[in-house]
Amino acid sequence: MSIYEYTPILIYSIVIAFVFGTCMGSFLNCAAWRYVNGESVLKGRSHCTSCGHELGLRDLIPVISWLASKGRCRYCGERISxxxxxxxxxxxxxxxxxxLSFDFTVLCLRNYIFLAALFVLTLTDIDAMVIPDGCHIASLAAWVAAEPFLFEGWKNLMYYAGAGLLFGGGLLAVSLALDRAMGRDTLGGGDIKLVAVAGLYLGVIGTLFMLMIACLCGLIYNYLINKTSEKGSAFPFGPWIASASAMMLLFGQPLVDLYMALLN
Ligand SMILES: [Zn+2]
Structure with missing residues (x-):
């Protein structure tokens, strides 16, 4: 079954995907907040983060609840970001x-789990400069579970698995060398694991492009926009790797194809 077979089905699928996505975004936001604040991610009811009042169905509708309550908690009146x-x-x-990119396929489900993990770790890295191992484990598990359905020969498998090992291992070596040279922690271990996982999803060329985009955006942000931060202070790099990975996963194939065509 394809969403592109019939236009009304396509439009319907887009609407359902958007509504489902906002609910998923709300859940992932909550999961990230709970992780950062040391609460159980799966257990316990949702509650207001300032007064602790349990939230009802009326408070949990993505976007609409926030707009209806004018961005404030209905119980204590505290602002909600x-x-x-x-x-x-x-x-x-x-x-x-x-x-739209992957249609109704196993590949779509697999990549969606990766995108959800990237979303969560972006939020936790911005808030607390931590990347939960659970994000890597979920992405890795989805990749392994989908592989029997997507298997396109050993060469293909090695290309992606090799990219994970190559970039994870390579970055670990660079990071250890930098740590020694600068006498402080440079790249976080979470970032290295993240690049290794991204390698599985993007392959060698895709990961190279991803790293270029992430470094460029990260450096521009850190040195031009975020001037207020002290020189040499740590800044979260995970969100840049995550955003660049999502961009490459969703829109990067033409870039990779162009590059391969130029090589040949
Ligand atoms: Zn409240």
Whole structure:
């Protein structure tokens, strides 16, 4: 079954994907917050982060609840960050692009799990400069579980698995050398694991492009936009790797194809 067979089905799929994506974004936001604040990710009811009041169904509708309560808690009146509705909409859009790019396939489901993991670790890295191992484990498990359905020969498998090992191992070596040279932690271990996992999903060329985009955006942000931060202070690099990985996964294939054509 393909969403492209019939236009009404395509439009319907886009709408459903967007609504589902905003709900998923809301859940992932909550999971990230709980992880950073040391709460169980799966157990316990949702509650207001300032007064602790349990949230009802009326408070849990993505975007709409926030707009209806004018960005405040219905119980204590405390402001609720606009980050919640914004990231919910963002993940809705990501969900639509994932469906449009990969159709109703195992590949779509696998890549969606990776995108969800990237979304969560972006939030936790921004908030607390930590990348949960659970994100890597979920991405790795999805990749392994999908492989029997997507198997396209050993050469193909080695290309992607090799990219994971190559970039994970390579970056680890660079990071250890930098740590020694600068006498402090440079790249976090979470970043290295993240690049290794991204290698599995993007392959060698895709990961190279991803790293170029991530470094460029990260450096521009750190030195031009975020001037207020002290020189040499740590800044989270995970969000840049995650955003660049998502971009390459969803839109990078033409770039990789062009590069391969130029090589040949
Ligand atoms: Zn409250």
């Amino acid at each position: 606009a980050r919640y509705p914004i990231t919910e909409v963002l993940f809705g859009i990501i969900t639509v692009f994932c469906l």
